[in-house]
Amino acid sequence: MIKRAIDLIEEGRFTEARSEILEMNAVDIADLFEGLDTEKLLVMFRLLPKETAVDVFSYISSDLQEYIIEAIADNEIQTIVDELFLDDTVDLLEEMPANIVKRILKNTSKDKRDLINHFLKYPENSAGSIMTIEYVDLKKEMTVREALTNIKKVGVDKETINTCYVINKNRKLEGIVSLRKLIINEEDIVIKDIMQTNIISINTHMDQEEIASIIKKYDLLVVPVVDTEDRLVGIITIDDVVDIIEQENTEDFQKMAAMHPSDEEYLKTGIFTSAKHRVIWLLVLMISATITGNIIKQYNDILQSVVLLAAFIPMLMDTGGNSGSQSATLVIRGLALDEIQLKDVWKVLWKEFRVSIVVGFVLAGVNFIRIYYLERTDLYVAITVCLSLFITVITAKLVGGILPIIAKKMKLDPAIMASPLITTIVDAVALITYFGIATVLLNI
């Protein structure tokens, strides 16, 4: 279907392509549009029925959105802005350059312009900036019949009608009633008697991470947003939350790999922006690796007399780093999913301690067999290496387990305490242990 539509468009048979396209989902049409050359894209876009066109518009990339808005007439812009949900309009304005924003606002009714300005004032990633205002509100004195008639009238323009909100004359949120309840109850029952009053709601200033965790915790499909005086101002639906969850996960992945987090797509980020996001942490870690270098310099004599010891340094450092990063990752993830609480710090340490003894024992054992029996390394060197490995693994796992919890306690993001930072600390501990044991065992 997609293939055929593209062929028809390439051949300039636009009306035939139109009927193919109208069978498709808006997301797939948007995908198809991304691949078209801009002139053909514009012809196709104008041939779509208004509703489909706006739907597709909300799914295409901001580059294409910009191109289309530049190319179309003022009254066409007006149609798009009228039909877009308010939160999509706000997203659009945030992406467009100033001259396009000006043109869009010029073609927006004063009411909607005021609303948009209000929206743009909420802090980024707060409930206020994510919410949509297209919800259904009811009064508690209404009967089910009146409520349904009301929904029938206004429902077509709402983001969801599956959950309706009961407010008083001051717009204070008093209850929630699902469309399901309205359908299965008799028509003359009063809303007050079927509405649910223990409501989970969120404040306009709540951060998106917290919103996502509330929605997950209570298995909600939609959550009402209220201002400081408990007045209903908007709703946030779970499909927006799915995007938030992925965005928060991406940020965690980036922080854990020692990068400045960014929500730009990989291929769309410029070279210098990419370099900037990466270089700062690399510099910090590079300079802190000096400490490790200085430790080696200090034990130069030992290395000079048993230069073989140098050959085991990478293995010790890598295994220590990997062990610590395993623990840190598990704890960071546990904290993010609320499976680990701050009060669990001793449980975590005790667990890491026991796991590290098992893991350290296996690793040191295998290593001893390899270097003593197979490679016939000197016994005392072999013991030095394996004992250091054992101690390093235990230290690494304890450090990896505790640092994320300390970060959380200090109101920092635990994700920054991931492998790169831990590696640097563990490297130092590993080397001091290694050379310390060598000094004693090898009588240097």
Add this chain to the structure above:
Amino acid sequence: MIKRAIDLIEEGRFTEARSEILEMNAVDIADLFEGLDTEKLLVMFRLLPKETAVDVFSYISSDLQEYIIEAIADNEIQTIVDELFLDDTVDLLEEMPANIVKRILKNTSKDKRDLINHFLKYPENSAGSIMTIEYVDLKKEMTVREALTNIKKVGVDKETINTCYVINKNRKLEGIVSLRKLIINEEDIVIKDIMQTNIISINTHMDQEEIASIIKKYDLLVVPVVDTEDRLVGIITIDDVVDIIEQENTEDFQKMAAMHPSDEEYLKTGIFTSAKHRVIWLLVLMISATITGNIIKQYNDILQSVVLLAAFIPMLMDTGGNSGSQSATLVIRGLALDEIQLKDVWKVLWKEFRVSIVVGFVLAGVNFIRIYYLERTDLYVAITVCLSLFITVITAKLVGGILPIIAKKMKLDPAIMASPLITTIVDAVALITYFGIATVLLNI
């Protein structure tokens, strides 16, 4: 409220506690139950109205579920199993030990038992094992009025009624109609004329990761599951998908930290299971670090004559590892979110090459200032270190960028190509470069 309820329970004032609890959300009641001692828990559980009790039951931990089922009478088990949605019953059975499973099945009607057995046959994490069968089906010849009457009758037992499915007499899926459409249309319109026929559906055998990506891509709240003959067999709702997304992300985090993925909670995993999940990759990586050790052994002469060179090895290795892990993380994440396709391999390499030149230049520059001007290291040693650093960063970023794409091409999970594996490769490259340059520049 929660605090007060706990106090009342502690004092044995259960009926007063009951009215406090009934004001609370089922998720919060479940949280509260987790903290109670088991006898009081049982009293409270039995005091709850049937519907709330089952709701709470579906949210408590499997340990508590097991305890409750062991303690209550057969007819009480029957009530719970009757009221639970089928997918929750299946989840429950998968968690319980054999004797409890037997007791639950004994108290299940034959029809439901057959359904459960059917469910348990689907592969783990497939659509069939996640879906629920509590959906509303309609016929296309029905009018809106008939459809609404039908929904009113059956709606209370369904997981969702917001989306209804139109099937023919062979249960083949013919269309979808939202409750919103039913509400806003006139009562004598026929379903056939308002149903949507371009349906996104998934097959019973599709894996959960793919299901999640389809739901995200098309912004769906619910998706129908069909068998190989296009017959409707169930639905999957977005709230289950949110859990899947978090689970898949957790697996990626674990794989990227060189662990065997597991969906058990951190604090609930036993010591030996934890150790087993971690030790295998650590062993593999430890043994492959031998390669790096052998490189050092081979260049022992160089180290012997300029032992200072050893001091820069940790910095080189760490910076290389960190640079590579940044690139790998971005590409792995881009692949997971479908922002990077296999065909983008050259774009990725070209981008990483340019970014790495900028990053490598800055790092080598800062390092040169530090070791030559501030620490007054020998000029040729400083050049050796900085040139190796520059080359290592470029190599690391190219390796980090390409390996996840190769993994994906080989149908492996890109997440396994994360920092630990890349570190091992980059370490080797860094050391060969380092000693190679040293040999030439320092005339050793």
